[in-house]
Amino acid sequence: MQRSRQNVLKWKADVEKSVLTVNFDRRGWQPGTEDDWNFYWATVQNVKWIFNPENGVRLNDHQLICHYPNHYELTRKDLMAKNIKKYMKELQRDPRNAALEDFIPVTYMLPADYSLFVEEFRRNPRAMWIMKPTGKAQGKGIFLINKLAQIKKWSSVRWASMPLREAYVISRYINEPLLIGGRKFDLRLYVLVTCFRPLKVYQYRHGFARFCNVRYTNAAADMDNMFVHLTNVAIQKTADEYNSIHGGKWHVRNLRLYLQGTAGLEATERLFAQMDAIIVHSCKAAQPVMINDRHCFECYGFDLLIDANLKAWLVEVNASPSLSCTTQNDRIMKTALIRDVLRVAVPDSLAEEPYRGAQASGPPQSIGEFTLLYDENLDPDGDILRGLSAASTYAGTAGLNAAMERGRSESTRSKETPKWR
Numbered sequence: 001m002q003r004s005r006q007n008v009l010k011w012k013a014d015v016e017k018s019v020l021t022v023n024f025d026r027r028g029w030q031p032g033t034e035d036d037w038n039f040y041w042a043t044v045q046n047v048k049w050i051f052n053p054e055n056g057v058r059l060n061d062h063q064l065i066c067h068y069p070n071h072y073e074l075t076r077k078d079l080m081a082k083n084i085k086k087y088m089k090e091l092q093r094d095p096r097n098a099a100l101e102d103f104i105p106v107t108y109m110l111p112a113d114y115s116l117f118v119e120e121f122r123r124n125p126r127a128m129w130i131m132k133p134t135g136k137a138q139g140k141g142i143f144l145i146n147k148l149a150q151i152k153k154w155s156s157v158r159w160a161s162m163p164l165r166e167a168y169v170i171s172r173y174i175n176e177p178l179l180i181g182g183r184k185f186d187l188r189l190y191v192l193v194t195c196f197r198p199l200k201v202y203q204y205r206h207g208f209a210r211f212c213n214v215r216y217t218n219a220a221a222d223m224d225n226m227f228v229h230l231t232n233v234a235i236q237k238t239a240d241e242y243n244s245i246h247g248g249k250w251h252v253r254n255l256r257l258y259l260q261g262t263a264g265l266e267a268t269e270r271l272f273a274q275m276d277a278i279i280v281h282s283c284k285a286a287q288p289v290m291i292n293d294r295h296c297f298e299c300y301g302f303d304l305l306i307d308a309n310l311k312a313w314l315v316e317v318n319a320s321p322s323l324s325c326t327t328q329n330d331r332i333m334k335t336a337l338i339r340d341v342l343r344v345a346v347p348d349s350l351a352e353e354p355y356r357g358a359q360a361s362g363p364p365q366s367i368g369e370f371t372l373l374y375d376e377n378l379d380p381d382g383d384i385l386r387g388l389s390a391a392s393t394y395a396g397t398a399g400l401n402a403a404m405e406r407g408r409s410e411s412t413r414s415k416e417t418p419k420w421r
Contacts, residue, residue, distance in 0.1 A: 009351040012037040014046055017323040019334045023342055038351050040065045044319055047071070051293070059295045061354035064346055067319060068196070068296045074286040075300070075319035077169045078134040081107040084314075087285035103278045104314050105172040109134075111155070117170055121148055128173040128218065130229075133166060137318065138234035144173060144223040174313055175218040178306040180258065182215040186231045186315060187252065189302045190337055191279055191373075194345055195357060196292040198376035201283055202344055203276070205369045206333050207252040213241035233326060249327070259310075267310055275304055275312045276384055280374045282314060294357030297345040299337075340368030 010032030011024045020041055024031075032038070042050070042065055050057045051069035059065070073079050084104055091097045108117040110131075121127070131151070133141040145151055151170070177184045190204035210231040222228050226235050236248050259268040279302055301321030305313045323338070325331035344367050347355060365372040374384055 007352050009038045009346075009348075010036060011039045011041070013041040014043045015041070015323065019323050019325065019331065019338050022335055023338045026339070027342065038062050038064065039346055042066060044071065051291075059293075062350055062352075063295055064350060064355065065296055066298065068193075068298050069291040069293055070289070071298055071319045073289045074282065075317050076134050077132055077316055078109045078167055080104075080282070080286075080317060081109070081169060081171075083289065084282060084285045087281070101311075103274075103281065103312065105174060107169055107171040110168040110170055112167075114155075118148065124172075128175050128223070129170050130173045131168055131170050133168055135167070139226065139230045139232035142226070142230060144229060145170075146220055146223065174305055174307050176308040177216065178308055178310065179216055180209075180211070180255075183212050184216040184229065184231065185209045185211040185250070187255070187275070187302075187304045187306070188321070189252070189275070189279070189304065190321065191283075191300045191302050192297065192341055192344055192370060193283060193300065194297045196283070196287050196290045198380075199280075199283055199287055199374060200372075200376065201280055201374040202370040203279065203373040204337060204340065205253075205371065206337070208333070209250040209252065209255050210236070211248045211250065212236060213248060233322070249330070263310060271306065271310050271312060273384070276373060277386070278302075278304065278312055278314050280384055282317065283374075294355070299341050336369060340370050343368050344370050 009029045011029045012032045013020055044067055047067040128146045130144050187209055189207040192202040194200045212231055213236050214227040301318035303315040305315050323334055
């Protein structure tokens with residue numbers, strides 16, 4: 001690809017969201033052209049095209065792009081599960097890692113693992129399971145089952161009508177999640193990887209919890225009510241109870257303070273250390289198969305669920321976390337997120353000096369609101385990797401939701417939902 005002939009950095013974007021263009025303008029960058037650019041915020045489809053050898057595209061030393069060529073090894077649900085299973089199996093062969101706990105629910109790929117799933121289902125006939133298409137987002141195509149007949153009926157209709165069988169994953173449903181105000185929630189945490197070999201991972205401080213609008217129940221009669229079970233904003237914003245002011249979101253800082261006051265400081269710190277470890281272990285699971293092109297970086301959206309035992313579970317990893325803004329706080333947070341992504345990942349000299357990759361140089365441990373979570377060069381066997389040990393899980397039972405309710409003040413207990421800020 002042609003190199004920009006001026007010292008001004010030139011940008012190109014497939015989606016001209018204001019949170020992107022505002023930051024480009026503030027940095028004094030100029031719009032580029034189809035073939036003349038230094039920085040490209042691309043869709044995953046266009047990244048796939050660029051790195052397809054048959055298309056003959058070759059990036060130069062002055063170009064950066066926002067996805068790795070095979071990002072899907074971490075962001076496609078079936079490949080993520082496969083890579084993490086393999087990684088954990090290898091880790092647990094070492095007696096020193098015997099205490100490491102799994103951080104994804106029991107998961108099978110369909111149709112390939114159908115017979116294995118049936119065996120597991122028959123061992124636990126009362127369990128609830130969640131079905132997800134491997135390549136879709138925003139809660140599309142997701143449903144719950146608790147009877148084998150349901151999946152048999154679905155498969156006969158679904159796959160019979162398709163020329164090629166669409167891949168799905170089916171996972172054990174976490175049917176006792178931690179509740180706040182009686183509602184289910186999950187966490188969206190932003191993670192920036194500037195290099196996979198050696199691995200370099202940053203975490204953004206301003207994640208948020210996403211709440212369901214309807215009070216949680218695991219009753220079979222409500223299995224089809226996605227306002228109860230799925231936290232995706234695309235689904236929840238269509239509910240009658242949706243509040244467009246706060247958008248059903250709560251800053252992760254507020255969640256942390258709430259948990260410190262209800263579950264205790266020690267249990268809360270263990271939980272957050274556990275989530276840090278899950279992020280790093282997930283990236284390390286994809287590391288052997290990820291194409292570590294020096295022209296690439298990636299900002300991932302990690303979705304995690306906390307259960308009633310204060311144990312964290314990885315739900316999925318998103319390659320293109322939404323840059324759409326549903327509230328004013330959303331706009332402020334996402335504009336700042338992109339500002340700091342660019343500060344960490346894109347050197348000011350990109351248009352002037354050849355870029356050798358994040359492994360050759362990089363910013364200090366913290367820059368803006370990003371904190372260096374893991375640097376394989378500095379600490380390959382750091383303490384963060386031990387955050388998944390069984391001892392790190394809250395030493396309580398599934399009654400934590402009730403215990404937390406008892407520990408709240410009368411004024412807090414009287415409110416059905418938390419105050420999102």
